[in-house]
Amino acid sequence: DSHPQYERVGADVTMKCGSMDWDAAVTWTVNGTDIDESHLNGSYLILKNVNLSQSGQYSCYEGSSWHLKYQTYLRVGTPPKEPVLMCRSNNYPKGFYCSWHLPTPTYIPNTFNISVIHGTKDMVCEKDAVPKNRCHIRYLQLFSTVKYKVTLTVTNALGKNFTTLTFDEFAIVKPDPPESVVAKPVPNNPRRLEVSWQNPSSWPDPESFPLKFFLRYRPLILDTWQHVELSDGTSHTITDAYAGKEYIIQVAAKDNDIGTWSDWSVAVHATPWTEEPKHLTTEAQITETTSASTSSFMAPPTTKICDKGAVVGSGAVAVCWTAGLVVAAYSVLFI
Amino acid sequence: MAAADSPSAALRRRDLCSRGIRLAGKMRADVVDLLDAYVEQQGLDASASVAVEGVPLAAVERWDEQTGTQRLLENLAAYRAFRALLAQMLEEQREQLGEADAGLGRALAAVLLQVSAFAYHLEELLRLESRGVPGEEEDGPPPPPRLGLFEQKLRGLGVLRELAQWAVRSVRDLRQLAKPSPATGAAPALAESP
Numbered sequence: 001d002s003h004p005q006y007e008r009v010g011a012d013v014t015m016k017c018g019s020m021d022w023d024a025a026v027t028w029t030v031n032g033t034d035i036d037e038s039h040l041n042g043s044y045l046i047l048k049n050v051n052l053s054q055s056g057q058y059s060c061y062e063g064s065s066w067h068l069k070y071q072t073y074l075r076v077g078t079p080p081k082e083p084v085l086m087c088r089s090n091n092y093p094k095g096f097y098c099s100w101h102l103p104t105p106t107y108i109p110n111t112f113n114i115s116v117i118h119g120t121k122d123m124v125c126e127k128d129a130v131p132k133n134r135c136h137i138r139y140l141q142l143f144s145t146v147k148y149k150v151t152l153t154v155t156n157a158l159g160k161n162f163t164t165l166t167f168d169e170f171a172i173v174k175p176d177p178p179e180s181v182v183a184k185p186v187p188n189n190p191r192r193l194e195v196s197w198q199n200p201s202s203w204p205d206p207e208s209f210p211l212k213f214f215l216r217y218r219p220l221i222l223d224t225w226q227h228v229e230l231s232d233g234t235s236h237t238i239t240d241a242y243a244g245k246e247y248i249i250q251v252a253a254k255d256n257d258i259g260t261w262s263d264w265s266v267a268v269h270a271t272p273w274t275e276e277p278k279h280l281t282t283e284a285q286i287t288e289t290t291s292a293s294t295s296s297f298m299a300p301p302t303t304k305i306c307d308k309g310a311v312v313g314s315g316a317v318a319v320c321w322t323a324g325l326v327v328a329a330y331s332v333l334f335i
Numbered sequence: 336m337a338a339a340d341s342p343s344a345a346l347r348r349r350d351l352c353s354r355g356i357r358l359a360g361k362m363r364a365d366v367v368d369l370l371d372a373y374v375e376q377q378g379l380d381a382s383a384s385v386a387v388e389g390v391p392l393a394a395v396e397r398w399d400e401q402t403g404t405q406r407l408l409e410n411l412a413a414y415r416a417f418r419a420l421l422a423q424m425l426e427e428q429r430e431q432l433g434e435a436d437a438g439l440g441r442a443l444a445a446v447l448l449q450v451s452a453f454a455y456h457l458e459e460l461l462r463l464e465s466r467g468v469p470g471e472e473e474d475g476p477p478p479p480p481r482l483g484l485f486e487q488k489l490r491g492l493g494v495l496r497e498l499a500q501w502a503v504r505s506v507r508d509l510r511q512l513a514k515p516s517p518a519t520g521a522a523p524a525l526a527e528s529p
Contacts, residue, residue, distance in 0.1 A: 093398070143504040144394035145496050170503070208510050257360070257503050 004073045006108055006157035007050055015045040017060035018070035025063030031056040050076050052107055077108030079159025085152045087165055089173045090202050090262075092209060092255060095138040096172055098125060098165075100152050110156045119146040144169055173259025175211060176200035178234070178251045183270035190243040193217075193270050196235035197251050200262070211253045214261060219245040220269075231256070246271045348463055352513035355456050356506050362449045363502030369442045370495045376439050377488045385493035391416045393500035398507075406508040407461050408469065413501050414454040415471060420494045421447040427487050450498070453505070460512070 007013050017026045022042040028035040039046055047054060060070040081103050089096035098114060114135055116123040125135035145168065153162040178197040186192040195215060199206045210232065216225040219242050230236055241247060250264040374381045391413035395401070401409075425447060428440050458468045482490060 141394045141396050142398045143500045145392075145500050146394070207514070208507065210510075257363075257506055 004075050004157075006075050006077060008158050009051060009076055009078055010049055013045075013047040013050055013074070014041075015047075015058060015060070015072065016070070017043045017045075020060070020062065020069055026069065027061045027063065027066075029059045029061070030054075050074075052076050055107075075108050075157075077106045077156065077158060078104075080106050080110055080154040080156055080161045082161050082163050083112070083152050083154045085150065085163050085165050087148075087150055087167065087172050089169075089259070090176045090200070091204050092173045092175075092259070093139060093142050094204050095136055097128070097134055097136040098150055098152070099131070099134040101133055102154065106156055106158070108156050108158065110154050113153045113155070115151045115153075117149045117151075118144070123148075125150075139169070142169070170258040171260075173255050175253045175255065175259075175262045176202045177262045177265040178213065178253050179265070181249070181251050181265045181268050183247070183249045183268045185270060185273040186237070187273055190272050190274055191239060191241050193238040193241050193247060193249070193272055194235070195238065195249055195251070195268075195270075197265065198234060200253060203253075210256045212256050214252045214254070215249065216252075216264070217241075217247050217249040219247055221245065241272045243272060244274050344463060348460070349513050351456065351460050351463065352509045355453070355460070355509045356513075358449065358453050358456060359502050359505040359509065362446070362453060363499060363506070365442070365446055365449065366495060366499045366502055369439075369446055370492075370499060372439055372442060373491060373495055377491070379488060379492055383489065383492065385489050385496070387493040387497060389416075390420065390490075390494050390497050391501070393497055393504045395504070398504075401508075401511075403512050404461075404464070406512060407457055407464075410501075410505055410508060411454060411457040411461065411469070414450050414457065417450050417494070417498050417501070418447065418454060421450060421498075424487075424491050424494060427491075431484065431487075446498075 015028075017024065017028075020026060020043050022044065024043045026040075026043040028040065028045045035045065043060070045058065045060070055074055055076045057071065057073050059068060061067065062069050083100050083102055085098060085100045087096055087098040098116075100112065100114075102110070112133065114125050116125050116137055118141070121140075123137055123140070125137045128134040128136060147166050147168050150165045150167075151162060152164075153160060177200060179200055181195065181197040183193050183195045186194050195217075197213070199211055203209070203211065212232070213230045213234070215228045215230065215236055215238075217238055218225045226238075226240070228236060228238075238247075238249075247270050248267050249270065250267050252261045252264050254261045370381075373379070393413075395409075421443060425440065425443050428443060461468050
């Protein structure tokens with residue numbers, strides 16, 4: 001009967017046909033296909049310098065009777081390299097999670113074992129159902145100076161490897177990015193944008209463990225960001241936006257006292273309010289917009305104060321003059 | 336506990352908590368700076384494991400279940416202990432004093448002052464709740480045996496590390512205290528334990 005046989009990439013593999021003598025007449029197949037006799041030494045199958053593609057079901061049949069004498073499932077793979085482990089608390093002070101992966105695949109099944117020690121105490125890291133390579137742990141103590149030591153061991157049929165992380169309670173605190181970031185122009189204010197957001201939903205108690213925020217924004221046409229740090233509140237009004245220019249805005253969060261900044265939130269775009277033009281075009285605007293060839297142009301949701309009455313360019317095309325820059329960008333794509 | 340529940344008392348408590356939070360925040364920043372300077376000037380390894388006998392540990396289980404009174408009492412006991420420990424460190428510092436350490440001595444003295452001020456602040460909060468402020472023990476713990484120079488330095492590291500943790504914990508504790516009362520009308524967590 002079939003049982004898996006694990007071999008390393010590059011190994012030389014010799015398969016015996018069960019209890020058959022060396023000089024018995026046999027036929028070997030792999031996945032149902034006959035194997036050429038050149039690979040045989042007597043009744044032994046010799047596979048030199050095996051590679052991944054040679055994984056499969058190997059069967060050996062007695063020459064004349066075609067009785068199945070031996071069968072094995074060969075799986076070619078590698079022993080595990082040192083795994084990559086990271087631990088983070090995005091739900092402080094409830095606990096933290098650790099997640100891991102292998103830097104390169106082994107092509108055979110691996111088991112992962114994780115141990116967490118706090119001082120002399122062993123803690124249990126409960127494995128998550130989804131995602132698989134992750135476990136979480138509840139803090140039993142807070143404000144401890146004693147470090148946590150997390151060791152991850154990965155084992156497969158060809159070998160094992162491990163890695164260790166040591167950290168203290170505060171160092172791994174990193175919230176998830178703020179959610180529901182919204183940026184809106186402010187009516188009658190050509191240099192303002194109103195930005196608001198929410199605490200990440202994974203942060204359990206923002207009242208007792210308040211977050212502070214970092215806002216960054218820049219017009220699409222420039223590379224350098226403006227930054228604002230906000231110690232409380234979940235909104236901010238930008239007051240120095242360039243009139244008429246579309247902005248990209250992101251927010252990050254950090255516990256007020258400990259840990260590190262979150263990743264940046266999803267970026268939102270917004271353009272400050274602009275006054276309705278008295279004349280339809282100037283020379284500069286015609287140059288900017290006549291290259292637009294699309295007639296169905298979807299404006300980004302949070303932005304355009306676009307007066308349908310402001311029509312520029314050739315008859316079939318209705319384009320907001322305030323979106324000249326963006327249109328120019330799109331037209332480059334469509335031409 | 337009528338006095339504790341009056342609107343003016345609630346306002347005063349909130350005010351004391353906000354100021355306490357700011358004090359603790361500043362104290363923490365200064366302790367962290369002092370810790371860096373201390374490690375460097377004393378030639379220590381910042382990650383060294385240190386025995387912390389006699390140093391109040393900030394680590395606590397079931398922190399979220401503590402009552403307001405517990406928080407205040409534990410904080411007060413800790414900062415009183417730190418006051419004594421820092422005073423001792425300062426004295427040891429003066430004994431070992433070299434020119435290079437004068438700045439360290441000043442920084443230590445500044446932190447000691449903040450620790451004293453914070454302890455007093457905590458006493459104010461306890462008084463507000465009509466809680467008796469526990470007297471300082473007359474005898475106190477027996478003075479620790481004289482340590483060798485290196486042991487003194489390591490102990491100092493342990494003291495400052497725990498103090499930095501306490502400063503963070505105190506901010507959290509005061510925020511809990513400052514939370515508005517639940518529907519019962521009694522100050523949350525500051526009521527007598529059942």
